[in-house]
Amino acid sequence: MKAHPMFGDTLIAALIAAFDLLLFVARVVEPASNPRPHPWFVTLPLIVGMVAPVVFRRKYPLAAAYLALAVGVVHSLLEIGIGSLVTGCIALYTLVAYVNRRAALLYLAVNVVVAVVQMPLQRPNDWVIGVILFALSMAFSWALGEFNGARRAYNAEVERRLRLLETERDQQARIAVAEERARIARELHDVVAHAVSVMVVQADGAAYAVRGQPDLAERAVKTISSTGREALTELRRLLGVLRSEENDGGERTPQPGTQSLSDLAGRVRAVGLPVQLDIVGDVDDLSTGVGLGIYRIVQEALTNSLKHAGPGSSAVVRVERTGDRIELSIVDNGRRASGALVGVSGGNGLIGMRERALVFGGTLEAGPRPVGGWQVRATLPIGNS
Template sequence: MFGRVRAWGSRHGRLVDVLVMVPLVLLCLVSTENYDGTGHLPGTIGLSLLGYLALSAVLIAPLVWRRSRPVQVFAAIALIAFAQWLAPLEPVPADIVVLVAMYGVAAYRPLRWALAAGAIAELGACLMMVRWGRPSLLAFASGSVFVVATWIGGIYANTRRRYLESLEERAERAEHERDQQARIATAAERARIARELHDVVAHNVSVMIVQADGAGYTIDSDPEQARRAVQTISSTGRQALAEMRRLVAVLRQDDAHEEDYAPQPGVADLDELMAHIRQSGLPVHFTVSGTHRDLPEGEQLVVYRIVQEALTNVLKHGGPDARARVEMNYGPGDIMLRVTDDGRGAAAPRSIDGHGLIGMRERVAMYDGSVQASPCPGGGFQVTVRLPVSRAA
């Protein structure tokens, strides 16, 4: 609640300053009830009712700029009060604005300005005691209490405001760094996906070369011309594979070792993945429903990587007694993949950057699919993926 009030005050600073003036104006107006009808207020020297109202207005008016120009406002009010002391005109209720202006300097300006304003306000209190009070140690101490208390209040407000601004700045910086890390993770994940898909293409080209070489030795009709055509296909395929390998080499220039251009894992490798996960200590139940269909290797890779990432997250965050369930359903035009566990769910200390989830969304988005990942109401975590396969079919 206090945070909302502070935020509202920051957005409507001028209105807050005007509201601060309202009690002072009311105090000055209430004091006019003592007007004795002779043209002067009781207890004042040469000050008529009109002069009293004018002096009060001149003292209060600068408070409109109390926060935007605190030093100038305090200087103006202090000079007016000093001129009032020189006149001499006895103190009026509006003289309390000296403390209000001093508070503004202490609350919104560095310590050196606060010390100067406090010293001037203390000097003004002493001068007032000398002229209109009964000078004594107790009187000076009583007057100083109000000045020092107001000054300390301003210093505390200044310190707290700077602390809150520092917290907000650090929160904004942390949010910016988190967004930047997420963008970096997204770029890295896209690069990794591109490498894997290029591996798939490279493997297909390798198969094409093998088939073309075999065809060159099996075609019997006009074998010479067929052999030349097939050899041309083989040569073109090898050139394409060489270009693909150059491209993949550029993408993999940061890798520490050479990698084989072997086929990437697919749906057929899920059973082996489940066995590996079970050996790691996580019980997994895997079910497949619907009419099985052949999928392109790219989509098979997406399915495999999502299951792998989801089960890896269960191993990392689910807790020692977690169990997982993987359900794969072949629908008429899509594949529904659901990975659930009964681990710690929302209570798990998951990483704030969520690189794994970013990778899932990037993979599925390539095939116009969707991903939903959230804690389960009764505990645990669930990842649901819908992957359209109508184009592939």
């Protein structure tokens, strides 16, 4: 009946009509009944006209209510049955539950006026009982309408909030996906930029040394090979995140962290940029996220030094833990052209380093040193990492 409300209202109308028809048949069978039955061609149309508005009360509540009131006046005057009282109560309930209190109050006032005028004329001896019955019926219909209207409003509010929660959940899912894609993009940039920079430098060195210093060229080629393999391993790990859950059981490699800084410094030294690594304090117990952020910042800074510092340069990396924060300093003494400085300051590498620092509520500054060279300084709060 909830899925097809008109079908349910039709059943209600049929029950009311059936009761009035039973009263009509009983009066026909008992000729001495009081009141005497009216002709069928008067009674049957009034019964049908009395219950017909009930069928359409949800679709046209106001029209159905006043149509029932108009037919109900004639129906009650002829004393055909209880249809006029029942349909009046149903109409009032419908207006309270589905329209508004103002429309229901106006309809109730019209009913009261009709009842006050009609009952003393029709039943001068027991009109008080009729008025009491009418008042109780209308009061019950109003209360029932208020209850059902409040329940419908509550259900509508619950459904609205559920839709809102579903919308927020979908938005949060899209935000999470975007953040994960941004994180993967930063990881890919760091891996590719570092590996390609090392390989280009080594390839240039091998090209110059291939005839005069074959041993040096061979070492450069081996460095290119090992760097490429390491980059491929990290790329496979990152791209594995984008695979379906069916491939979750595949081979995985651990994320680099502060424990990998020595290996990173060694690889950069092998490429040709002397790196001094100073670690002050215990940084082995940092969380995986903080450790990865430190590693990527140092990796990107050394990659920029490798590309732009020039020959004969060196770099100093200092990682210091002081209380609840990590101080990072990556400094080189190279000479850079203005164009190179602009490229570094506005490139994706520096943006990625700043984003990594901001993720943990930290800060990052990068720029030329007054005495020459380039410096990157970052502060990362670590809390209880």
